[in-house]
Amino acid sequence: MNQISLLSVDGVRISYYLPNRTIRAVNGVSFEIMSNEVFGLVGESGSGKSTLSMGILRLISPPGKVDTGTIYYKDQNILLLGDEEFRQLRWKDLAYIPQGSMGALNPVMKVRDQFYDVEWDHNGSKSRKEIDERIMDLLTKVHLAANILDKYPHELSGGMKQRVCIALSMYLEPKIIIADEPTSALDVITQRAVIATLLEARQRLKASMILIGHDMAIQAQVADRIAIMYNGYIVEIGKTKDIFNDPLHLYSQHLISSVPSIQHKQNIHEIALAGLKRSTSLRQTDIPKLTEVKPGHFAAI
Amino acid sequence: MTPNNQLIEVRNLTRVFKSSGNRHSQNTAVDDASFSLRQDQSITLTIAGESGSGKSTLCMMMLGFLKPTSGNVLYKGNDIYEIKGVNFSNYRREVQAVFQDPFQAFNPFYKIDHVFTVPMHRFNIARNKLDARRLIEEALEKVLLDPSNILGKYPHQLSGGQLQRIMLARAFLLKPKILVADEAVSMIDASLRAIILDLMVDLKTEYGVSQLYITHDLSTALQISEKILILYRGSIVERGSTKDVIQNPQHPYTKLLISSIPLPDPDKKWKNEAGVDFKESSDISDKSGCKFYNRCPFAMDVCISSHPPTYQVGIDQGAACFLYDDNEIISDISI
Numbered sequence: 246m247n248q249i250s251l252l253s254v255d256g257v258r259i260s261y262y263l264p265n266r267t268i269r270a271v272n273g274v275s276f277e278i279m280s281n282e283v284f285g286l287v288g289e290s291g292s293g294k295s296t297l298s299m300g301i302l303r304l305i306s307p308p309g310k311v312d313t314g315t316i317y318y319k320d321q322n323i324l325l326l327g328d329e330e331f332r333q334l335r336w337k338d339l340a341y342i343p344q345g346s347m348g349a350l351n352p353v354m355k356v357r358d359q360f361y362d363v364e365w366d367h368n369g370s371k372s373r374k375e376i377d378e379r380i381m382d383l384l385t386k387v388h389l390a391a392n393i394l395d396k397y398p399h400e401l402s403g404g405m406k407q408r409v410c411i412a413l414s415m416y417l418e419p420k421i422i423i424a425d426e427p428t429s430a431l432d433v434i435t436q437r438a439v440i441a442t443l444l445e446a447r448q449r450l451k452a453s454m455i456l457i458g459h460d461m462a463i464q465a466q467v468a469d470r471i472a473i474m475y476n477g478y479i480v481e482i483g484k485t486k487d488i489f490n491d492p493l494h495l496y497s498q499h500l501i502s503s504v505p506s507i508q509h510k511q512n513i514h515e516i517a518l519a520g521l522k523r524s525t526s527l528r529q530t531d532i533p534k535l536t537e538v539k540p541g542h543f544a545a546i
Numbered sequence: 547m548t549p550n551n552q553l554i555e556v557r558n559l560t561r562v563f564k565s566s567g568n569r570h571s572q573n574t575a576v577d578d579a580s581f582s583l584r585q586d587q588s589i590t591l592t593i594a595g596e597s598g599s600g601k602s603t604l605c606m607m608m609l610g611f612l613k614p615t616s617g618n619v620l621y622k623g624n625d626i627y628e629i630k631g632v633n634f635s636n637y638r639r640e641v642q643a644v645f646q647d648p649f650q651a652f653n654p655f656y657k658i659d660h661v662f663t664v665p666m667h668r669f670n671i672a673r674n675k676l677d678a679r680r681l682i683e684e685a686l687e688k689v690l691l692d693p694s695n696i697l698g699k700y701p702h703q704l705s706g707g708q709l710q711r712i713m714l715a716r717a718f719l720l721k722p723k724i725l726v727a728d729e730a731v732s733m734i735d736a737s738l739r740a741i742i743l744d745l746m747v748d749l750k751t752e753y754g755v756s757q758l759y760i761t762h763d764l765s766t767a768l769q770i771s772e773k774i775l776i777l778y779r780g781s782i783v784e785r786g787s788t789k790d791v792i793q794n795p796q797h798p799y800t801k802l803l804i805s806s807i808p809l810p811d812p813d814k815k816w817k818n819e820a821g822v823d824f825k826e827s828s829d830i831s832d833k834s835g836c837k838f839y840n841r842c843p844f845a846m847d848v849c850i851s852s853h854p855p856t857y858q859v860g861i862d863q864g865a866a867c868f869l870y871d872d873n874e875i876i877s878d879i880s881i
Contacts, residue, residue, distance in 0.1 A: 432597055459735070462808040505766050511745055
């Protein structure tokens with residue numbers, strides 16, 4: 246299957262300018278999102294992954310600033326587009342499912358009205374009947390019953406809210422869906438349902454998805470390729486299988502060993518000590534540029 | 547020594563929350579829970595459940611912060627909601643807790659030293675200020691923290707992982723009989739969890755501190771606990787040896803739970819036949835039947851009308867499910 250490059254991020258640097266210091270949240274990051282792929286962006290707190298996704302969606306506001314770099318989508322550097330031009334892109338081409346379903350939905354609007362909001366804000370041309378049909382179709386796809394349309398967000402469970410967010414993000418049939426920790430507040434069973442829903446949605450739309458998270462196990466289950474971020478840098482990129490088979494960067498090894506086993510008992514003491522050693526080592530070494538160590542498998546070593 | 551050798555015993559513990567606006571609406575957060583920890587063993591018992599399972603409510607009742615609607619929490623044979631004076635003071639010293647959010651556990655107005663000095667003073671632990679300082683430093687070193695980096699600082703100057711370790715240092719210092727860890731590593735980055743879990747295991751093996759590990763994460767439960775209770779909407783649906791329950795689950799809910807856990811292996815994807823559950827638990831509180839009824843692939847008629855007892859399904863395993871009604875009912879629920 247031929248894949249084309251959909252989004253090309255090159256040398257992006259994002260900083261937060263605080264009164265007494267400057268935080269370099271994203272330190273010159275480059276990668277490409279191909280068509281029809283699930284791209285995992287993995288990192289722990291402070292890695293810069295959320296800031297990076299905010300940067301792609303042009304949602305960075307002061308004291309944050311995109312210092313340098315380009316982000317090309319359909320032959321245009323979206324960082325240079327006018328506000329109105331980009332607003333049309335945002336949601337239609339690039340959809341966003343934010344972290345923590347709580348914040349994404351308008352608490353004083355019924356679910357139905359949130360869909361109307363999306364339609365009228367971006368198209369404004371369809372009739373009520375057409376919109377309703379489209380909404381029902383989407384709800385079925387995210388396995389929600391029609392009765393949720395007349396509910397307010399606070400009446401729904403976390404998993405249901407998240408699925409509403411997925412349905413909203415699919416509404417305008419985007420090419421790229423950015424899902425930022427879509428399951429972090431959800432329990433394991435709901436998590437599986439939400440991930441399954443996300444994957445089905447993506448497949449139907451033939452869209453690409455950037456799945457941002459800190460859970461390597463989820464990435465192993467769903468991502469085609471993964472980029473691992475540490476301290477604002479990408480330290481490894483490659484196919485999921487390649488990274489799990491042969492993690493090249495110390496931090497990748499660290500993340501993978503940190504997932505406790507559900508299948509057998511491990512020696513926690515050894516894992517803790519090895520982890521401490523790696524953390525110390527990571528703090529002390531600089532992060533070089535990414536080099537292609539094996540075909541398609543890059544690491545900052 | 548108490549007559550029945552139980553260190554802490556939870557007997558038919560129930561907690562109902564009534565909705566203030568609606569007289570008819572109520573939620574049974576914990577429903578007739580019974581289990582215990584023995585005095586002569588140092589073990590970690592996991593209380594596992596998802597949100598809404600009642601595990602936090604159960605934790606609050608065991609720590610003496612929330613009165614049960616019915617049932618008892620007994621510490622060394624005494625009901626903790628009845629004891630006073632020395633007995634209560636002992637209970638407070640001997641049952642310590644570490645909570646989920648370290649930033650909420652610390653009073654931001656006080657330096658870190660405060661969490662040590664207050665209980666040391668209350669329980670007369672040190673002979674004098676110098677002795678107190680020495681004990682605190684030893685405790686911090688035990689959790690791999692450098693006292694000079696920690697003492698004198700305020701909570702906001704430290705990371706979540708450091709704060710949780712300080713809470714554990716406090717536990718090492720007070721030498722409790724039981725440590726209640728309520729989602730103690732859930733807010734800590736995955737790569738730092740092993741350190742904290744390792745310290746908890748140390749507390750158990752070196753200092754004999756039994757633990758109640760409350761969590762939704764079955765993987766960490768497998769790594770550090772010997773026994774487990776699986777909670778679903780207030781009821782214990784499966785219980786027994788952690789290894790047996792996790793590697794050979796018998797209750798349909800436990801099976802669903804375990805099959806939903808993603809494996810960190812791209813060659814071992816979620817199996818489709820386990821089924822993805824898109825239904826959420828119903829809002830209706832079923833007084834009589836099994837709470838898992840509307841999500842259970844094996845549901846039978848008896849499941850609507852009766853609440854299942856706990857049947858023996860393994861040497862050290864019990865499941866509250868009518869699928870096993872040919873087996874013996876477990877009467878003695880002490881762990």
